[in-house]
Amino acid sequence: MMGIEEIKRIIPHRPPMLLVDRVTELVPRRWLVGSLTHTGDGPLPVSLLIESWGQAALVLIRHDRPMPDVLTDGVPVAGVFEHVRFGRPVLPGETVEHRVTMQRLVADTAFVTGESVVGPETVMRIGRLVGAMRPADSLRPSRPAVAALAGEAAR
Amino acid sequence: MRIEQTDPDLIVARIRPDLADPVFAGHYPGFPLLPGVHIFEFVHRAVVGAAPHLALDEVVCCRFLLPVDCDEELVVTVRRDGDLHSGVVAVAGTPVAEILLRYRNEE
Structure with a gap:
């Protein structure tokens, strides 16, 4: 069992974009069950449902190589989902429960699949998501306003 | 989001994310990047903004080509072919994502 503080030690997302708050099962490099309780108003947008599932997948991918800080540990990027x-x-x-299965892990590129359920109902099936890690320097925002904000937040 | 053109088979929309949006505080601290799922959401919103009777059935494929700074204007161009909507999202004329979505008609 893993709570939100342990999850924050593994992935770099933070509120309001930290969208997984519990991990109940984890078999290293094979599969994970995690969940999010939707506390917002109205239905959870499908984009955030995908993001939430993706963050659960990232916990599976990186639990043995934590990356809580993108500036030093690299940036997780989604390449493809289909x-x-x-x-x-x-x-x-x-509470939506995410089930994630690792298909392949090649260097820093992961192929994952799975589904999300609420009780007995499947609310989303993910055929495949391909994600990778990139050094922050290779993605560093170039615009002055962004650079300034990034500098402030880093201080 | 501003929808500039919509006809039965073509939608063009523009959006500039707000740097002050709290989403950037968490994605990521000290390194604000536009989440890929937001780019997908812009295409979806362009489609249902132009055709509210459509409901999303499937993300057939969503391919991210380049990272996007958090204050860059995105141009969303969506072409319809039957129940499929094919979207390209571009920044300054350069595609940053290609997204193929399938919708069902709920009229």
Whole structure:
């Protein structure tokens, strides 16, 4: 069992974009079960449902190589996701459970698949997501305003 | 998001994310990057903004080509072919994502 503080030690996402708050099962490099309780108003947007599942996948991918700080540990980037199908929406107060299976891990590129459920109902199936890590320097925002904000936040 | 052109088979929209959006505080601290799923969301919003009777069935493929700074204007161009909507998101004329979505008609 892993709570939000342990999750924050593994992945770099932070509120309001930290979208996985519990891990209940984890078999290293094979599979993971995690969850998010939707506390917002209205249905959870499908984009955030995908992001939440992706963060659960990142916990599986990086639990043995934590990356809590993108500036020093690298930036997780999604390359491709495909064949993502949706059931009914996730409603306020509901807990969505993410099931993630690792298909392949080649260097820093991971191939994962899985689904999300609310109780007995499947709300999303993920055909495949391909994610990778990139050094922050290779992605560093170039615009002055962004650089200034990044500098402030880093201080 | 500003939808500039919409007809049965073509939608063009523009959006400039707000640097002050709290999302950037968490994605990521000290390194604000536009989440890829937001780029997907812009395409989806362009489609349902132009055709509210459509409901998303499937993300057939979403391919991210380049990272996007958090204050860059994105131009979303979506072409429809039957139940498929093919979107290209570009920054300054350079594609940053290609997204193929399938919708069902809920009218």
